[in-house]
Amino acid sequence: MDALEAIRKRRSVRKFTGQAIPKADLETIVDAGRWAASGSNRQLWDFIVVTKRETIVEFVPAAPWIVQAGAVIALVLDPVTRWWVEDGAAAIQNMLLASTALGYGSCWVEGDALPREEQFKALLGVPPEKRLMALIPVGVPAEWPQREKKPLEQVIHWEKF
Numbered sequence: 001m002d003a004l005e006a007i008r009k010r011r012s013v014r015k016f017t018g019q020a021i022p023k024a025d026l027e028t029i030v031d032a033g034r035w036a037a038s039g040s041n042r043q044l045w046d047f048i049v050v051t052k053r054e055t056i057v058e059f060v061p062a063a064p065w066i067v068q069a070g071a072v073i074a075l076v077l078d079p080v081t082r083w084w085v086e087d088g089a090a091a092i093q094n095m096l097l098a099s100t101a102l103g104y105g106s107c108w109v110e111g112d113a114l115p116r117e118e119q120f121k122a123l124l125g126v127p128p129e130k131r132l133m134a135l136i137p138v139g140v141p142a143e144w145p146q147r148e149k150k151p152l153e154q155v156i157h158w159e160k161f
């Protein structure tokens with residue numbers, strides 16, 4: 001699958017079969033994350049790959065459907081750089097696209113994880129000064145949603161707004 005195809009195919013997948021994901025594929029997905037652009041190339045990110053079922057169930061308060069994911073990647077950023085949110089977003093999008101290209105479903109879980117950040121940081125042993133930005137559940141998809149996007153003509157502007 002080429003990059004443009006993965007970009008168009010990617011959707012937030014929230015139904016998985018529960019199957020495990022080979023370690024090599026999880027490494028490929030995280031590797032895509034670490035190739036992302038970052039402000040001044042600081043790369044102040046860490047990726048925690050969670051595959052143990054007993055840990056994944058602890059994320060249920062953020063997303064009940066997460067229990068069926070094959071793995072959950074937690075993205076940790078060091079907020080010493082003023083670009084940490086942008087850096088994290090770039091890494092997340094790369095991982096979502098890599099998951100899609102490998103045939104897995106994934107989802108950017110941030111809004112529902114943020115209120116439980118301290119709880120999840122303690123669970124994963126994240127140092128207090130770091131931020132746990134998002135959880136990325138990855139799994140063999142049981143369903144691939146077809147959400148529509150605004151048409152190009154509605155959002156593209158040439159030369160001026």
Ligand SMILES: Cc1cc2nc3c(=O)[nH]c(=O)nc-3n(C[C@H](O)[C@H](O)[C@H](O)COP(=O)(O)O)c2cc1C
Nearest residue numbers: 010011012013063107108109110111112113145147
């Ligand atoms: C910053 C951000 C935070 C998000 N947080 C959550 C979340 O907490 N839970 C969730 O299920 N989806 C979350 N999503 C996924 C969005 O709901 C999803 O991207 C949007 O509905 C568009 O659907 P699509 O990803 O299939 O194109 C988040 C997406 C972004 C970009």
